[in-house]
Amino acid sequence: MSRSFGSPGRYVQRRGEISRLGEHLADLGRQPLFLVDAFLYDRYAESLGKGLGSDFQCRFEKFGGECSDREIARVTKIASDHGADVIVGIGGGKTLDTAKMAAHRTNARMLAVPSIASTDAPTSAVVVVYTDEGVLQEAHNLPRNPDLVLVDPDVIVAAPVRFLMAGVGDALATWYEARANFDAGTLNYISGGFPATRAALAIARECHAVILEQALMAKQAAEAGVVTRAVEDIIEANTLLSGLGFENCGVSAAHGIHDALTVLPEIHGVLHGEKVIFGVLCLLVLENRPQAEIEETLRFCRSLGLPITLADLNIKEDVRAKVRRVAEAAVKGKITHATRAPVGVEEIEAAILAADALGRAA
Ligand SMILES: [Zn+2]
CATH class of the missing domain: 1.20.1090.10 (Dehydroquinate synthase-like - alpha domain)
Structure with missing residues (x-):
């Protein structure tokens, strides 16, 4: 009987790990594009940028809210204009899916930082695309899973419990x-x-x-x-x-x-x-x-x-x-x-x- 198995490259789960993002990022690239959920942007974009210092040439971008063809094209263009060698998605499943697809299209590495534990999008190579109105359109199976999934339980617990459930x-x-x-x-x-x-x-x-x-x-x-x-x-x-x-x-x-x-x-x-x-x-x-x-x-x-x-x-x-x-x-x-x-x-x-x-x- 034939069989196959796929997985992300690494999975790290530890309290406070988001403050050690730079250590993980260093293994993946020097020119990161961060795609961040809109409501997390103010909290993380500035502090992460400062924490990473001059070792990285960072670009931060707010996620538009829907993993649609239009949003994927927008983020892909930003990634390629920036010359991103790694895309860091910080947010929920749709943010991470958009980041995964943009990383695939620009041949960049992918680091997934889920802000909620409400779906299994962070680890998988599947990207679910919706219309701009939120109706499911299609699912893509990418050839690779994210290189690293970094989960900080302190971040997850700060989100409403409804997401965890x-x-x-x-x-x-x-x-x-x-x-x-x-x-x-x-x-x-x-x-x-x-x-x-x-x-x-x-x-x-x-x-x-x-x-x-x-x-x-x-x-x-x-x-x-x-x-x-x-x-x-x-x-x-x-x-x-x-x-x-x-x-x-x-x-x-x-x-x-x-x-x-x-x-x-x-x-x-x-x-x-x-x-x-x-x-x-x-x-x-x-x-x-x-x-x-x-x-x-x-x-x-x-x-x-x-x-x-x-x-x-x-x-x-x-x-x-x-x-x-x-x-x-x-x-x-x-x-x-x-x-x-x-x-x-x-x-x-x-x-x-x-x-x-x-x-x-x-
Ligand atoms: Zn599901």
Whole structure:
């Protein structure tokens, strides 16, 4: 049996690590372009610039807010005008994805500094491109993952806890979707697509185990504004374990339904992982998994305050018509079909409505 595995070059997670950015950067280049989330810009651009001193020729740029073709072209031009040999993305998943694509197009190295642990974008070679209006357009698989992922738990805990919990939603999908791909015999996203390695399946399983053990404790600690071992474990699960797991095992209908949900404008304020976790419930229904497993997942999500119904996702009116639209969009995506279950519009529609009913009854 063939198999493949991909990963970022390095992953470093330590409190205060952002203040040691220069040490890491020195291994990658001398002419960095920093792409920074708008609301972090004032906090980091000046202090990082000063801290790096004259060893580097830095250029700082604010991220425009959407990982769209237009924003990617803009950042790519800035990178090439600056002669950037390394791009440092500081921010959420869309900032990092834009930085990853600009680094790929300019043949620069890539350093990812996530400011939140809400998705697994920092570690992966996947870039998800949206329209300027925020509707999902396409996903690209780049030939290389970021060279370095640098995670500072103090930075992560300073962000609202909702992001950390959304990351738990995304990371909880990793094992269920890995299993769906394994059962269906579908392929991962490494080097054109291969079956998962044993290593990747073990990572996906561990991701699930860490989340069940630690997520509630991490939530409480993060709400108190402190970094505990549970918080650090959940940051690793959301970022590294989930990132390696999804890329090396594949995503499935949970992400397929997530993608389809983006056709509804009322859902644009809902975070990636919050949509994905509802998609997980739909996937479990679609695959007809045991009731005990579905109930356990529902209870767990509710304890973390994650959405388990359509109303939680802000879908409250014309529900049947909207669910139909989402189901029609979901079957067009290839990833929705990475499951052993038969997947047509009727099946997806039924799974979404049944998951919503289970969520309302939980
Ligand atoms: Zn995801």
